[in-house]
Amino acid sequence: MNIKEYIKNYKKVFLSACLFSLLCFCYMLVKPGISIDEETWIQIEKPFAMWLVQGRWGIDIFNFLSMDQGRYAPVMWDILAILSWNAAGVLFSYTLFGDKVKKVPLFFFQAYLCSLPFVLGEMFSFSMFSFQIALGMLSVAAAFLYSVRAAQGGGKRVWVAALLFLVYAFAVYQAYICVYITAVAVYCFKAYLEKEDHLVYRICSWALLCLLGIGIYYGVHIILMKAVGTSSYLTDNYVGWFEEGGILKALFMAVANIARVSFAVPVAGETIYGGEVIRIVTLAFLIFVICQLVKEKGTARKAGVLFYAFVLTAAPFALFLALGTYKTHGRVLLGLSLAGAAELYMMLICIKRENLKKAGIAAAAYLLFLNAKNMNMLFYSANVAYEHDRTVANQVMYDIKKLGYDYHSKPVVFLGMEDMDEVGLPVSDTVGSSVFAWDDGNIARMCNFMKTEGYRVTAPEPSVIQSALELKSRMNIWPQEGSITETEESIIVFFSEPSEKWYTINQVERK
Template structure:
């Protein structure tokens, strides 16, 4: 293990790099969609329903109120630093070079992370899961151990905990295992790449079994289902439309690795060039099994998308926790190449890539800041209009029945796979429960969402009211506040209109 002074100094330096990559996130407190509901949650068993019992334990006993600034992204950063130091120790890097420090910025700051960092309720647990994944591999890779040893069982436990925090850590563990095996084989001809990879596979099987058993135990205490989570599982679609699924997966791979602009809504062309140089370095400089190591590195780029095949070819970008590891592997191989020309070109491309990543991050931060201002002003304006409406009583609690949405329009990018830049007043076509919860967070505490019967009783009048901010777009009927924000109703209100038409 690294000596203690070195470890502390390196950890501090790595965390400073993390702060540089995430300064805007650490210095702000911009709520994302869903966090207006999470902030009022008192029972974290929703994680068990999603099969994430590790996340349940973290929220239940460690972070009972995860929607908070600075601390949760800092925990993620600490997890990245700890995981990286374990990886460096496995490959016997006692003194980190500029290349190792620079590549850490990719490891912790590749843009796919941004899609999960935007959710305070997730990010701290994900940092712990990343550390648990690296710990599992450190336990079996640092020294040759038997699958029946206590050390290996500890690795299985750590890996199972990581998967229980986020199921996507299962492919991430495999990606990290491939990366470590490649780096060890690249510098030490005594290492057996196939044997190391087989050990990683045994670890993954054991960790998955540990997760499944734990999931069965926790599910026995909690009933219920999650419609969104269940909708992601569509294995039958693969057999019915295999070409469609493969096409979607290939499209996702191209976008995530910067070949296309769709995922980030910004250029990231330096990354695919860096990946090519890393692959070329493995193919030409490895002491043995060059084709095998290169093939494994390419496989590591694809493994994170394995769950896409079970989800009709589409999964949230935030689920790709293995992607930063795969990109880091090939970037690290490229910038440490024995060929000086490749090393020089890779260093330039890495610098360009980090700049492009910062552009993506800062565009996202600009969108978050502006939509936060927009929503705060809209909430204040609605409540002021409501308080000036005849019959308003500040001591009463009002049900919000809202027809339509109020979109936020900006010239800054709003990535389609993200919630960044999207208003609470437009999501779900204008969801009164989300809007009421968001306004309660801002201090407008006497508001709540409607029941289906209250929607039905107000839909007829709402559909004839003028659209906000016109006079008459806010009314009060008994304890129900009627607000028409837009022309097009949400799905729930469309159903109410249909029921009204049928009667």
């Protein structure tokens, strides 16, 4: 069956799953807002090199082709991202399951892949690159499809096509290395259970392809860094081998992070948003593996099942194991949604008894319900933070105008932060966080956010901020009278006593 016939035969399944994924993002699409980082991109006016120094030059290519310095289109970008992610799911399912695919499990595979809040909630909250990221997912799905065909005797051109798609995906987001490894891990686990031949040859071929793709991607990245005369600022943040505690501690923390996320274990107050679904799928998969071990005969076969099951579990974290780090957010664990979707599919097709099959479908439907609920609640929380920030921005500007200060003629200095109240709503990384409290008060972000509300506020230089600090002792906390004042070089708004982080972020020396 070719891909066109596959889509035609199962179009109702894919359409149903796509409608479900749109339901998951319903609140975000109906009430779009501005999240952390987006305050810069929604009103960007000149070329910005931030993607390049992150090694994500694939996004720069897209931004160049989309014109307007990479400015995104709210809602449109989100819808295109959701559709592209669904298209990637179609390619993954076709490559993994092909002619033997079952309709009901296929729906749950596709729906779970497109609805995991910890992954997609965090990732798609950034409308500024949601479409670009989804195209990267589609690219890695195409790379996987071509690499499987190539390993089955497709020829050199198919290998080259797979490599090109893979390099572009890595250039969009390095985390797609984990997605490709996860896809291979799913294929190998399934193939091993079905006792397919020549599995070792395929694994070696795909491993070489992946390494070559990483090498080409990284080679281009080095050339670009040399050309622009800068270096990646993320390297020190994510390589953990040389941190305090040594190599063994780094390895332990990286491996422990797999268990932390897979079983949604809270650590030091940090939780996995919507983690109850991830935990249930992990536990169910563990039971599934045990059942497979009971069925298998011979120590070698049992050991093989354990090996491939562990590889599948660890695959979404592969890059972070290589870096020796546990510093992972949901938006960098894109392979987690693919692994969970595949595990759900394999568990459902293995249930033979009618009563158990109905129970399995009901349980899977309940998990999807939780995903949809959690996703919408997360974006409700994001909207509450956005409305809070809008209110603060408009009230501050009302006060500045009321005092007769001309904010067009001089920069505005925000001292400290204006935090929103804790109201018990979920927060996942940047989602649900206030711009006016991020980094304990990032002045550049605040000024950029003001522009999204229609106020052309200019960010101050560090020397101007330093001068403004000398006046804070005479001022009251906003919104009290005397919380806003004007000097010859700036307008000053006193939110709170600046913290050490505030001084660092705003590049000001504490005196």
